[in-house]
Amino acid sequence: MVMRIAVGQGARATEEYLAFAVQLGVRGIQLNTPDLSGEHRWELGDLVALREKVEARGLVLEAIENIPNHFYEKAMLGKPGRDEEIENVVATVANMGKAGIGLLGFNWMPNSVWRTDLSSTGRGGAVVSAFDLDLVDERTKAGKILVARRDRRVEDKKDSWSAGATFDLGAERSDEDMWASYEYFVKALVPVAAEAGVVLALHPDDPPVPSLGGVARIFRSVDALKRAVALAPGPGFGIELCLGTVSEMGGEEAVLEAIRYLGPLGKIAYVHLRDVSGTVPAFVECFLGEGNYRPAVVIRELRKAGFDGFILDDHTPSLVGDSPYGHRGRAFALGYIQGLIEMMELDDLPAPVA
Numbered sequence: 001m002v003m004r005i006a007v008g009q010g011a012r013a014t015e016e017y018l019a020f021a022v023q024l025g026v027r028g029i030q031l032n033t034p035d036l037s038g039e040h041r042w043e044l045g046d047l048v049a050l051r052e053k054v055e056a057r058g059l060v061l062e063a064i065e066n067i068p069n070h071f072y073e074k075a076m077l078g079k080p081g082r083d084e085e086i087e088n089v090v091a092t093v094a095n096m097g098k099a100g101i102g103l104l105g106f107n108w109m110p111n112s113v114w115r116t117d118l119s120s121t122g123r124g125g126a127v128v129s130a131f132d133l134d135l136v137d138e139r140t141k142a143g144k145i146l147v148a149r150r151d152r153r154v155e156d157k158k159d160s161w162s163a164g165a166t167f168d169l170g171a172e173r174s175d176e177d178m179w180a181s182y183e184y185f186v187k188a189l190v191p192v193a194a195e196a197g198v199v200l201a202l203h204p205d206d207p208p209v210p211s212l213g214g215v216a217r218i219f220r221s222v223d224a225l226k227r228a229v230a231l232a233p234g235p236g237f238g239i240e241l242c243l244g245t246v247s248e249m250g251g252e253e254a255v256l257e258a259i260r261y262l263g264p265l266g267k268i269a270y271v272h273l274r275d276v277s278g279t280v281p282a283f284v285e286c287f288l289g290e291g292n293y294r295p296a297v298v299i300r301e302l303r304k305a306g307f308d309g310f311i312l313d314d315h316t317p318s319l320v321g322d323s324p325y326g327h328r329g330r331a332f333a334l335g336y337i338q339g340l341i342e343m344m345e346l347d348d349l350p351a352p353v354a
């Protein structure tokens with residue numbers, strides 16, 4: 001395939017979501033934590049029906065991102081009962097393969113994505129989210145930490161975040177604990193994924209700080225992503241390369257390092273192309289082109305590194321009059337990325353005859 005954009009981060013293949021994708025002219029969509037039935041695993045029939053619904057609109061289901069957190073929370077925390085969870089995740093991945101859905105994004109954040117502010121003011125009054133590690137303790141105590149809900153994610157942005165401290169996870173977890181539980185999980189799962197024709201794609205930890213709520217966040221550096229690739233060789237594993245999160249780690253330098261390392265190995269499964277201003281411990285989300293990295297440089301680097309998958313906008317600032325899904329902000333970001341890709345593809349064409 002060629003480098004391309006996709007519409008993503010919706011939870012349901014609604015007619016509106018599919019129409020938006022068709023109108024933007026994308027090849028396909030991604031769905032984040034679709035609300036399929038099943039308390040512990042996803043079934044083949046539901047997955048086939050989902051893919052067919054998308055294809056009936058002339059689109060491709062490029063990927064599913066995230067199974068519900070509770071499908072593998074014990075596995076992430078190394079708790080008793082994890083083997084049963086892993087069996088169900090194995091069954092889910094096998095079903096995805098049989099259903100012809102070849103890419104599953106996942107993450108190793110049992111207490112999810114955190115922000116300290118969801119209504120920070122961006123360019124021209126656009127609404128953006130922000131994180132400041134210095135505020136975490138105080139906001140946690142006041143019940144004002146915003147945690148992205150990973151279960152039954154809903155379209156309304158407001159409802160996709162829960163206010164209020166941490167999940168009750170029962171115990172603290174060190175870096176060593178989280179690496180050990182992670183290794184146990186991927187060693188069981190990645191061979192099954194490879195066999196099923198599914199790529200498991202790991203999202204880095206957002207925000208990439210050493211720990212939150214007592215739980216270590218191990219995927220907080222480009223080196224950690226390299227270690228993840230080394231741990232799971234073969235076609236069943238890749239990185240869901242969230243350049244927003246990598247920018248939070250170390251700005252453009254970290255973003256280029258990740259692309260240059262992972263791209264030639266064929267380990268960039270797909271890309272989240274968004275940016276922030278500032279790096280951990282504090283950052284604010286922003287429009288493309290006003291953040292830590294130069295989007296045109298990054299797109300060019302993705303191409304040089306041999307990336308030929310899809311790119312989505314991930315998060316975007318809320319523009320004036322925007323919808324809960326963020327149609328206006330997303331349309332701007334996707335058009336911006338599409339323009340850069342087309343500009344770069346000019347390099348493939350013969351020079352125009354004068």
Ligand SMILES: [Mn+2]
Nearest residue numbers: 242244272314
């Ligand atoms: Mn992301």
